[in-house]
Amino acid sequence: MRVIVAAVKSVFIVAVSLLLIDDLRAGPVEVEADAGVITMVGTVEAIDATRQVVTIVGPNNNWVVVKVGPEHIKLIKVREKITISYQDEMAVALRKVDKGQQGDGIAAEETGGMDLDAPLAAEQDWVEATPHGATDLTTVEITDTIAAINRNQRTVTFAGTGGKTRTIVVGPSVSLDGVEPGDEVVLEVTRAVAVDIRPV
Numbered sequence: 001m002r003v004i005v006a007a008v009k010s011v012f013i014v015a016v017s018l019l020l021i022d023d024l025r026a027g028p029v030e031v032e033a034d035a036g037v038i039t040m041v042g043t044v045e046a047i048d049a050t051r052q053v054v055t056i057v058g059p060n061n062n063w064v065v066v067k068v069g070p071e072h073i074k075l076i077k078v079r080e081k082i083t084i085s086y087q088d089e090m091a092v093a094l095r096k097v098d099k100g101q102q103g104d105g106i107a108a109e110e111t112g113g114m115d116l117d118a119p120l121a122a123e124q125d126w127v128e129a130t131p132h133g134a135t136d137l138t139t140v141e142i143t144d145t146i147a148a149i150n151r152n153q154r155t156v157t158f159a160g161t162g163g164k165t166r167t168i169v170v171g172p173s174v175s176l177d178g179v180e181p182g183d184e185v186v187l188e189v190t191r192a193v194a195v196d197i198r199p200v
Contacts, residue, residue, distance in 0.1 A: 039085045068194040081200040091170045093188035
């Protein structure tokens with residue numbers, strides 16, 4: 001009798017597993033990661049054609065700024081829903097802002113020469129600038145206040161207006177010691193880079 005019960009339980013577990021696998025395959029996956037490439041269905045919020053970057057908002061109001069090639073920029077429009085695959089951005093340096101410095105002064109200094117398009121500047125929550133001495137546009141400096149830290153996954157999250165969030169992976173060579181939620185920090189971040197973009 002025990003053997004029969006065990007066999008029935010095994011068959012039931014296999015059947016349920018197959019049903020769950022079929023359900024997962026049937027629906028679109030909104031965010032998934034594979035070998036360092038993230039695929040997400042999101043909405044284009046801003047396009048900076050000069051710098052070849054687009055701002056995308058994902059399914060959970062999570063935002064990412066992605067560097068794209070000219071062949072992709074001409075295929076998309078603001079407010080359009082797209083499927084984008086990209087290599088994620090990563091912090092390669094992080095430091096706390098000294099208490100004696102004024103955040104507004106940093107923001108004014110860093111945005112002074114950025115020549116942002118008006119829609120992008122109006123919607124930008126995270127102060128971004130090209131690091132001193134940088135010769136390309138693949139690295140950016142971000143100044144903001146940390147909303148959350150996940151030390152196990154090595155991520156820091158920043159909160160923007162309207163419930164926006166931006167989560168950045170912190171590189172393995174960067175120390176998270178001494179930083180806590182509520183600290184204003186400056187990060188040097190390698191831009192996320194688009195691998196593929198398709199209109200939904």
